[in-house]
Amino acid sequence: MLTQYESVTLRILQGEAIPGKHTCKLYYFTKIPTKKSTTIFLLLVCWIFIQTGQAWSQQSKREYIYLDGKLVAVETASTTPLTVTISSPTSSTSYNTNSSPINLSGSLSGNVGVTQVTWSNNRGGSGNCSGTTSWTCSGIALQIGQNILTVSASDELSNIGSDILTVTYCNATLTPPSTSKPASGGTGNVDVSINSNCSWTSNSNNPEWITVTGDGTGSGTANYTVDPNTGPARDGAVTIAAKTFTVSQANGCTYSISPTSAYFEADGGTGSVSVTSGTGCAWTATSNNPGWITVSGDGSAPASMSITVLVHSPSAGCDGSL
Numbered sequence: 001m002l003t004q005y006e007s008v009t010l011r012i013l014q015g016e017a018i019p020g021k022h023t024c025k026l027y028y029f030t031k032i033p034t035k036k037s038t039t040i041f042l043l044l045v046c047w048i049f050i051q052t053g054q055a056w057s058q059q060s061k062r063e064y065i066y067l068d069g070k071l072v073a074v075e076t077a078s079t080t081p082l083t084v085t086i087s088s089p090t091s092s093t094s095y096n097t098n099s100s101p102i103n104l105s106g107s108l109s110g111n112v113g114v115t116q117v118t119w120s121n122n123r124g125g126s127g128n129c130s131g132t133t134s135w136t137c138s139g140i141a142l143q144i145g146q147n148i149l150t151v152s153a154s155d156e157l158s159n160i161g162s163d164i165l166t167v168t169y170c171n172a173t174l175t176p177p178s179t180s181k182p183a184s185g186g187t188g189n190v191d192v193s194i195n196s197n198c199s200w201t202s203n204s205n206n207p208e209w210i211t212v213t214g215d216g217t218g219s220g221t222a223n224y225t226v227d228p229n230t231g232p233a234r235d236g237a238v239t240i241a242a243k244t245f246t247v248s249q250a251n252g253c254t255y256s257i258s259p260t261s262a263y264f265e266a267d268g269g270t271g272s273v274s275v276t277s278g279t280g281c282a283w284t285a286t287s288n289n290p291g292w293i294t295v296s297g298d299g300s301a302p303a304s305m306s307i308t309v310l311v312h313s314p315s316a317g318c319d320g321s322l
Contacts, residue, residue, distance in 0.1 A: 003164060012311030030120070035306075036178065046253075057254070079091070079255075082110050082153060082154070083109045083110050084106065084107075084153050086105075086106040086108065086163045087104045089103075089104070093166060093315065094168070095165060095167050095292065096170050097142070098170050098172065098198075100142040100241075104149065104151060104165065106134075106151065107134055107136065109133075110161075114153055115155060117137075118152050118153075119137040119152075120152070121143075121150075123145075123147045123148075137151060142167060143234070144171045145168065146167075147167045148164060148166050149165045149166075149167055150164050151163050151164075172200060173193040174216060174240055174241070174287075175190065175191040178246040178248070179246075179247055181229075181249045182249070182250050184228050184229075186225075189223045190214075190223075192214070192240060193208055193219050194218060194219055194241055195218070198217065199215070200215060200217075200220075200241035201214075201241075202214045203239055205236060205238060205239060206236035209236065210225070210227070210238055211225045212224040212225075212240070214240040224245075230252045230253070230254070230278035231251075231252060231255040231279050231282050232252075232253055232278075232281060232282070233249065233250055234248075235247070235249075253277055253281035253282075255275060255281070257274065258276070260275065
């Protein structure tokens with residue numbers, strides 16, 4: 001720094017130590033007069049210390065430069081860099097996600113009294129993070145496409161550190177977004193429209209009756225199969241590229257009874273009929289001849305119902321049903 005002057009007179013004007021805080025020295029420079037003017041430079045150099053337990057160690061050096069009594073520059077050199085490190089959701093420099101908002105977390109080292117850890121998104125938005133040595137930035141909203149997220153920190157010595165994570169928000173579009181299938185089931189496919197560098201997978205939310213295949217990077221197609229339905233109408237879904245594709249299927253209940261007929265003597269009697277159908281299929285029983293045949297029973301198959309035939313006095317037989 002001194003070589004930039006034609007002639008320098010250097011002497012220490014002051015050297016004062018302040019225990020536990022800083023120590024400073026003031027230097028005085030005089031440049032040879034030119035054109036009847038003399039310029040006086042003052043350089044105040046301060047070494048700043050921190051305490052760790054009972055020991056003090058140098059943290060940074062700060063230089064204050066005065067020109068003819070006016071402060072013209074301040075230079076700070078940290079001997080312990082402030083290091084911000086993003087470790088979650090990845091320690092890499094880039095990350096793809098199908099979800100928004102996103103949370104970041106990480107660590108901070110080389111700091112002296114950190115005043116704030118903050119985040120910002122080049123696509124819009126900023127906020128404060130919680131914690132210092134270990135910090136978390138929550139609820140960071142993403143825009144579709146590339147988002148450059150910067151986590152920054154500053155300490156009491158004006159040291160600044162930051163780390164950057166480039167996040168691509170892979171917001172997929174499914175076409176069609178849903179389907180309806182008959183009781184007999186069927187197959188189909190879903191077109192996935194997504195950023196070219198975004199990977200995606202698919203899985204079934206109801207694997208007992210819906211299967212789905214398909215994954216890749218960039219736009220593609222997923223294929224699904226719906227099994228036949230022997231029960232009541234049902235709704236299900238598959239997840240493709242973090243989006244929900246809904247599946248509706250029609251009622252597939254069919255019923256059979258055993259026996260299909262019965263004979264009773266004139267004095268009447270009782271009997272039962274077994275009802276067979278798919279699990280969850282509801283049924284009821286009604287007599288078509290309530291004057292002399294009663295029936296009780298309802299519910300979900302498989303089950304049975306009771307039949308009661310009352311005493312019949314006429315000499316001619318009767319036919320009835322339920």
